Amino acid sequence: MTRYLPPPGPSRPLAVAQLTDSIGLGGYLVCSALYFTRIVDLSPTQVGFGLTAGWAVGFLTGVPLGHLADRRGPRGIAILLALCTAAALVLFLFVRDFVPFVLVACLYSTALCGLNAARQALLAGLVPAQERTKVRAVLAAAINAGIAVGAGFGGLALQADTEVAYLAVFAVDAVSLVVSALVLLRLPVVAPTPATAHGEPALAVLRDRPYAVVSALNMVLQLHIPLITLAIPLWIVARTNAPGWTVSLLLVLNTVSVVLFQVRVANKVTNLASALRFMRFAGVTLLAACVVFALSGFGAPAWAAVGVLVVAAGLQAAAEMMQASGAWEISFGLAPEGRHGQYQGFFGSGFTVARMLGPLLVTTVVLGWGTAGWLLLGAVFVTAGAAMGPAVRWAERTRRGRVETQPLLTTTG
Structure with a gap:
């Protein structure tokens, strides 16, 4: 079990906090769309617009809130945003x-994006640099485990399909965040970063072009998120002979794989050199997954289609874990100490963009173009993974003179 636990110390309350509020998040993800359409009586278009607007506002506010966490101390800001x-x-x-729905959606997304940035700054302030990727992997496993439990709870609400059941899910999610905030109180206080010198930009990350390129490439690789949550379920129903329950099977496979193996994968990423290798491997593996997904749409019988889809989903899960592990090492390794809040807020905004625009982009390419769409998407993944190396080297050259805990490219590959 020690393989799946963070090192003793502050990282364990961080994992408990993430596990706690992700249980509530799992229920919210399962129930929110039906609650807003069936109970609140909003149209699907209104719900989609409101959530997109919310994530857009969250994208814009993530960096300023991360900077606030740097300047005021990440623990207090993380608790406040929770x-x-x-x-x-x-x-x-x-x-x-x-209108109230859109306003609350903006508040929810803003607070959540800021909370994620503040938590990363808190992790950076409490965990030694050489342990951050492993701890982040443990947190990812905790998040997936919590979401799985919460999704089961949300499934009960869907089965009941009553207003009380849906409201109970939202209430549990809110309580889980309050409990998470209380857990964060157990952590030591991280000293705030002093004000920048006169003439130096407060939000330095917005002028860091190499880091912006690295973040954009990572965002492209993160399109695998709407791929597994939206495009593949629609592809299974519309283009394959696989039964509908295959959608649940693939989602369970993805979640269980991350819970069981993310830490093992992350343990192999020890510096920027290994992180770049894993990003390249992730791009190639995502290409392979796209090719296999495309094969499932060639009219194979149900049992064969299920087998092909399971293989493809396994490749996608492996790529997801490699991409995440490499991204954590890169995002922390290239961020100046004392500015992790704003830098992690900026890097994490790629995930927000992937959630905001990815569903439309991925579903249009995959469902609209079929096999050609899958191949194009795979080629984009490979290109992004390969381009990460030059981008990280460029970012590293701009940081000469800054004390690094890990040298770049100490091994070949």
Whole structure:
């Protein structure tokens, strides 16, 4: 079990906090769309617009809130934003019209994006540099485990399909965030970063072009997220002979794989050199997954289609773990100490963009173009993974003179 636990010390309360609020998040992800359409009586278009608007605002506010965590101390800001996220979920219980829904969705996404940035700054302030990738992997496993438990709870609400059941899910999510905030109180205080010198930009990450390129390439690789959550379920139903329950099978396979193997994969990433190798491997593996997914749409009988889809989903899960492990090492390794809040807020905004625009992009390419779309998507993944090396080297050259805990490219490959 020690393989799946973070090192003793502050990282364990961090893992407990992530596990706690991800249980509530799992229920919210399962139930929110049906709650807003069936209970609040919003149209699917209104729900889609409101959530997209919310993530857009979250994208814009992630860096400033991360900077606030640097300047005021990440523990206090993380606790405050966890409580704000809980408050937004409580407000959802009282939303009965479109405009209030959009406003609360913006509050929820803003608080959540800021919370993620503050947590990364907190992790950077409490965990030695050489252990951050492993700890981040443990947190990812905890998040996936919590989401799986929460999704099961949300499934019960879907089965009941009553307003009380849906409201109970939102209430549990809010309570889980409050509990998470209380857990964070057990952590030591991380000293805030002093104000920047006169003439030096406060939000330095917005002028860091190499880091922006690295973040954009990682965002492209993160399109595998809407791939597994939206494009593949629609592909299975519309283009294959596989039964509908295959969708659940693949989602369970993905979640279980991350819970069991993410830490093992992350342990192999020890510096920027190994991180770049894993990003290249992730791009190639995603290409292979896209090719196998395309094969499932050639009219194979149900049992064969299920087998092909399982192989493809296994490749996708492996690529996801490699991409995540490499991204954690790169995002922390290239960020200046004391500015992890704003830098992690910026790097994490790629995930927000992938959630905001990825579903439309991926579903249009895959469902609209079929096999050609899968091959194009795979080629994009390979290109992004290969381009990560030159981009990281460029970013590293701009940081000459800064004390690094890990040398770049100490091994070949």
